[in-house]
Amino acid sequence: MVSQGACIICLSPALQKCSGCQNVHYCSKEHQKQDWKQHKFQCTPARVKEDEKLGRYLEATRDIKAGDILLKEKPLITGPTQVTPPVCLGCYKLLEEGKTVTCELCGWPFCSQDCTARKEHEPECHYTEKRGEKVNITTFGAPHPNYQCITVLRCLYQRDHDEKLWAKLQALQSHCDDRRDTDKWNNDKKMVAEFIWNFFKLEGVFSEEEIMKCCGILQINGHEVPLLEPEYVALFDRISMVEHNCRANCNKSFTSNGDIILVAGVNIPSGSHISVCYTDPMWGTEARRHHLADSKFFECSCERCSDVTELGTMYSAIKCKKKNCKGYLLPETFILPILHKTKNPNPENRNLDNKFWKCETCKDSVSDAIIQQLLQDIGRELSIMPKEDPEACERFIGHCGSYLHPSHFYMTDVSMALAQMIGQEVEQGLAMVTDDRLLLKTQLCRKITDLLEILAPAETRLRGTLLFEMHAAIAETGRRQSLIDGPMTLLGYVSESRRILSEAARLLRHEPPELPEGRLSRQAKINLLQMDDLIKSLSAALPSPL
Numbered sequence: 001m002v003s004q005g006a007c008i009i010c011l012s013p014a015l016q017k018c019s020g021c022q023n024v025h026y027c028s029k030e031h032q033k034q035d036w037k038q039h040k041f042q043c044t045p046a047r048v049k050e051d052e053k054l055g056r057y058l059e060a061t062r063d064i065k066a067g068d069i070l071l072k073e074k075p076l077i078t079g080p081t082q083v084t085p086p087v088c089l090g091c092y093k094l095l096e097e098g099k100t101v102t103c104e105l106c107g108w109p110f111c112s113q114d115c116t117a118r119k120e121h122e123p124e125c126h127y128t129e130k131r132g133e134k135v136n137i138t139t140f141g142a143p144h145p146n147y148q149c150i151t152v153l154r155c156l157y158q159r160d161h162d163e164k165l166w167a168k169l170q171a172l173q174s175h176c177d178d179r180r181d182t183d184k185w186n187n188d189k190k191m192v193a194e195f196i197w198n199f200f201k202l203e204g205v206f207s208e209e210e211i212m213k214c215c216g217i218l219q220i221n222g223h224e225v226p227l228l229e230p231e232y233v234a235l236f237d238r239i240s241m242v243e244h245n246c247r248a249n250c251n252k253s254f255t256s257n258g259d260i261i262l263v264a265g266v267n268i269p270s271g272s273h274i275s276v277c278y279t280d281p282m283w284g285t286e287a288r289r290h291h292l293a294d295s296k297f298f299e300c301s302c303e304r305c306s307d308v309t310e311l312g313t314m315y316s317a318i319k320c321k322k323k324n325c326k327g328y329l330l331p332e333t334f335i336l337p338i339l340h341k342t343k344n345p346n347p348e349n350r351n352l353d354n355k356f357w358k359c360e361t362c363k364d365s366v367s368d369a370i371i372q373q374l375l376q377d378i379g380r381e382l383s384i385m386p387k388e389d390p391e392a393c394e395r396f397i398g399h400c401g402s403y404l405h406p407s408h409f410y411m412t413d414v415s416m417a418l419a420q421m422i423g424q425e426v427e428q429g430l431a432m433v434t435d436d437r438l439l440l441k442t443q444l445c446r447k448i449t450d451l452l453e454i455l456a457p458a459e460t461r462l463r464g465t466l467l468f469e470m471h472a473a474i475a476e477t478g479r480r481q482s483l484i485d486g487p488m489t490l491l492g493y494v495s496e497s498r499r500i501l502s503e504a505a506r507l508l509r510h511e512p513p514e515l516p517e518g519r520l521s522r523q524a525k526i527n528l529l530q531m532d533d534l535i536k537s538l539s540a541a542l543p544s545p546l
């Protein structure tokens with residue numbers, strides 16, 4: 001049905017809508033053209049909606065294709081993370097002792113004179129000048145308490161300096177009631193609010209409520225931007241409306257200049273909710289749900305959390321130990337109330353309230369306490385495992401495989417590390433790897449990418465990285481096989497490797513060169529050209545059909 005609205009330019013009745021976002025009406029092409037200069041900044045194929053459970057969220061206004069960019073936004077506010085060694089307050093590069101310049105007005109250290117003049121620095125410069133005494137940072141390389149309040153202070157500054165920006169910030173979710181009296185709240189009160197009052201002499205200027213609300217806005221909506229080490233924090237406007245889903249349909253990424261982009265990971269039909277995963281989709285359901293409850297104050301009940309088999313993957317399943325049984329144990333549900341435990345988290349009572357895990361085959365049941373103990377022991381084993389050691393990974397998989405489902409999150413975690421490690425131990429790379437290990441690398445990459453497609457199809461960075469690894473393993477297998485079967489065998493392998501590489505390149509195409517995935521994306525483009533040349537010359541050498 002065609003809906004009628006009012007033309008955004010002349011307010012006369014209008015049937016035509018912007019085809020990009022379907023959000024605004026126009027009475028004529030002329031008025032649409034006239035509005036474009038303004039509208040292009042808001043034209044996204046998503047509209048803000050609201051419901052009781054989610055609050056505001058975004059809904060697709062048209063069919064969106066996998067790989068499409070839905071939104072691109074500049075940050076409202078940026079700043080250092082709360083716990084950080086001294087970083088440049090202009091560009092967020094880590095500062096090194098003896099290599100800094102200080103702002104003439106306030107004394108905060110920077111990486112360059114240019115950075116002292118950046119607009120982002122105005123708030124702390126303004127309040128330091130007013131305080132009447134310059135800042136003197138003398139220790140570098142370790143977390144510095146003076147930085148804990150900077151990003152909050154930058155938000156607060158907008159109250160008296162940029163009314164529109166302040167209104168946008170204040171409209172973001174802060175969960176003040178849920179946060180009150182948590183450990184994080186008490187820490188913020190001491191390290192941020194009291195610091196702002198005492199150090200900057202701003203008691204009476206900013207109330208506890210205002211400061212703690214800004215802390216909450218940053219906690220709930222802040223994005224850690226991974227373009228630098230350490231990361232910095234950014235707040236965005238529309239992207240803050242995107243809801244969480246453990247099997248999200250979108251993925252966020254950043255451009256080199258710090259803008260955020262929201263990319264569709266799968267085809268999204270018109271009318272669907274737009275989602276990203278706020279937590280690590282490779283964690284088990286209990287860990288994901290607890291993390292979301294602790295940090296974002298909601299209990300996830302998405303399709304993945306609601307299904308104990310995690311969409312048939314058995315991602316949290318434990319092997320049944322009953323004699324001759326080949327089944328797996330799972331709890332009745334993972335959807336148990338946990339928010340009541342977030343105020344005073346006690347590791348002792350963070351377990352599932354499920355009393356038993358049941359075997360789907362023999363119907364035997366095992367108490368939750370035993371399962372939690374097993375998971376804790378395996379988690380401990382994992383945490384002390386030597387890093388970068390493929391043998392240790394293989395030992396873990398061999399040993400824990402008798403307790404866990406082959407796709408269990410711990411098994412997947414180690415398999416993923418192993419898949420990437422094989423071929424990276426020595427400079428010569430995959431050429432030095434044994435045939436068995438090469439086969440194992442291909443098998444692990446294939447298994448995990450298949451799993452990811454089910455569990456987290458929008459997790460394109462991880463899938464792209466594993467596909468890149470897989471293309472290399474297949475090309476090397478082809479090279480070896482062609483030494484036995486002759487050069488024509490190579491063509492099949494190279495074609496298969498190219499197909500996988502082109503999928504990796506597609507998945508990684510929005511990643512910036514500052515990230516490892518962006519560098520892989522660049523390498524993938526180079527490899528694709530080389531493969532095309534190789535395929536051409538191999539095809540040319542094929543005997544022509546009689």
Ligand SMILES: C[S@@+](CC[C@H](N)C(=O)[O-])C[C@H]1O[C@@H](n2cnc3c(N)ncnc32)[C@H](O)[C@@H]1O
Binds near residue numbers: 057220242244
């Ligand atoms: C970044 S904000 C998203 C926008 C927010 N709904 C609003 O109205 O401002 C994150 C908050 O949205 C809510 N939320 C997001 N995804 C949710 C989900 N899957 N289930 C329940 N609440 C969710 C939670 O309150 C969470 O702390």
